[in-house]
Amino acid sequence: MALEIKKAEGVYLKTTDGKKYIDLISGISVSNLGHRNKSVVQAVRNQIAKYWHTMVYGEYIQSPQVKLAKLLTSHLPEKLNSVYFVNSGSEAIEGSLKLAKRVTGRGKFVAMKNAYHGSTAGALSLMSDEFFSNTYRPLVPGVSYIDYNNEEQLSEITCETAAVVVEIIQGEAGYILGNHKYLELLRKKCDEVGALLIADEIQTGMGRSGSLYAFEQTTIVPDILCTAKAFGGGMPLGAFVANKTLMDKFTYNPVLGHITTFGGHPVCCAAGYENLRQLTKSDLIRGVESKSSLFRSLLKHPDIQEITGQGLMLGIQLESAERMHAVVDECIKNGVIIDWFLFAEDKLRIAPPLIISENEIHKACKVILNALDATKN
Numbered sequence: 001m002a003l004e005i006k007k008a009e010g011v012y013l014k015t016t017d018g019k020k021y022i023d024l025i026s027g028i029s030v031s032n033l034g035h036r037n038k039s040v041v042q043a044v045r046n047q048i049a050k051y052w053h054t055m056v057y058g059e060y061i062q063s064p065q066v067k068l069a070k071l072l073t074s075h076l077p078e079k080l081n082s083v084y085f086v087n088s089g090s091e092a093i094e095g096s097l098k099l100a101k102r103v104t105g106r107g108k109f110v111a112m113k114n115a116y117h118g119s120t121a122g123a124l125s126l127m128s129d130e131f132f133s134n135t136y137r138p139l140v141p142g143v144s145y146i147d148y149n150n151e152e153q154l155s156e157i158t159c160e161t162a163a164v165v166v167e168i169i170q171g172e173a174g175y176i177l178g179n180h181k182y183l184e185l186l187r188k189k190c191d192e193v194g195a196l197l198i199a200d201e202i203q204t205g206m207g208r209s210g211s212l213y214a215f216e217q218t219t220i221v222p223d224i225l226c227t228a229k230a231f232g233g234g235m236p237l238g239a240f241v242a243n244k245t246l247m248d249k250f251t252y253n254p255v256l257g258h259i260t261t262f263g264g265h266p267v268c269c270a271a272g273y274e275n276l277r278q279l280t281k282s283d284l285i286r287g288v289e290s291k292s293s294l295f296r297s298l299l300k301h302p303d304i305q306e307i308t309g310q311g312l313m314l315g316i317q318l319e320s321a322e323r324m325h326a327v328v329d330e331c332i333k334n335g336v337i338i339d340w341f342l343f344a345e346d347k348l349r350i351a352p353p354l355i356i357s358e359n360e361i362h363k364a365c366k367v368i369l370n371a372l373d374a375t376k377n
Contacts, residue, residue: 001332008035011353011360013337022364024338024352029171029203029313032230033275033284034353040233040274047270056085056264057256064269071276072241075212077221082244085237085264089202089228090118092238093165095258096224097122097140099242100163100196102249102257108142110157110164110195114343115148116172117165117200126165129343149179154189163196163224168214171203174317174344175309180218187220196223196246202238203313206230206275207285207354210292210311233275237268284354288312294358295350298365301372308347312356315341316348316368323375324348330371336364 003021007014011034013021026032033040047064054060069083086092101107111117111126118124119132125140127133146153148170157164164186170176190197199222204214208230211217215225223246228238250257279285288311295314296307306317318324324346331338339349348368356364 001337003332010034010036011356020335021332022336022352022356022360022367024336024350024364026230026351026353027234028229029208029351030229030232031234032206032208032354033233033278034355035234037233037275037278039278040271043233043270043274044235044267047267050266052267053262053265056262057259062264062266062269064266064273065264068269068273068276071273071280072227072239075276075280076225076241079221079223079243080225080241082247083239083241084247084250084258085239085269086228086260087236087263087265088118088238089200089226090120090123091260091263092202092226092228092240093117093123093126093198093200094120096165096198096226096240097163098258099224099240099246099250100198103196103246104162104194106160106162106195108144108158108160108162109140110144110146110161112148112166112170113145114173114176115165115167115170115200116342117167117202132342148173148176149182151182151185154185157186157189157193157195159193161190161193161195163198164190165198165200167200167204168218169204169209169310169313171313172342172344174315174341174347175313175349177308177310178218183218183220190223198222198224198226200226202226202228207279207288208311208313208351210285210288212280212285214310230275231272232268233271235265235268235271237265237272238263279354288354291354291356291358291361294361295365298362299368301369303372303376309350312350312352312354314350315344316350318346318348321345326375327368327371330374331367334367334371336367338368 113128128145225241308315
């Protein structure tokens, strides 16, 4: 895009040439409270005035970590009661894979086709698309891939499987929802063979799907929950959450079974705490579905084939990647930032800050519809 950002505030990005843009992608589902939320900014300032990095391996008790872990687990099922802080979604996945190996004593994993879990070596190994992974082989061995929502392929999960990694709503596939019956059968299969179920809610978390985490709208509870992106309120922060009986496996053989220098940085945790506090105390999450419905009602156009997704994570299906790119360029030209998906390049991604107003939704949709008209062959 080559946009030089001078300032960001709320749902808007401002560039050095004086232009103002409605941000419909939130830094890829990061800025759920909008850019530079005043309370989050103040929480960062308050923590910086006390201390920054000290050491995060557990030697010191740091209240921002404790407060955030307590608040997060208070909103999760009882079995998800132990939090390991990291810096990003990829690191949350890496830690989860290690924990699954440590708990089960197994080394094989099952992942979903067209899933995206990050770009580090372990996370990349979970990606079925050879275009992104082939250059970096050899990767972590023992990973097999199945089609999401295909019940017959659940037989690929066996007594050799350490864990199955699943996005409740597939992100880079174009916001594909998990079938509830399928997820129930997946949970049951994991229980039958003793495999852990890892839920990647890195992109869906912090209210974007219409609940704090998307799994809450199903009947399943994962063994390990991965969170990042919007979790830090705009600061780099991730975590994986499991039962303490599982997480304790990291404390011996070897000691410090998983280590990170900056994971749980006190400034990031202070931002994350205020971010989560606002999300859970306000009506923002409860208002996600009505805003989603407004987008769907306004985006009526003969060239829109389908709208996938849930909440404020919507995929607008067009006829080709070429048309999609033309629409993106036209939208940017007219003040709306929008983009696409890694594995669905014929879809437009809509994932605005949750604070977007109805008036701003109307303005953004008008730009999108005009762009569809302007790029029509």
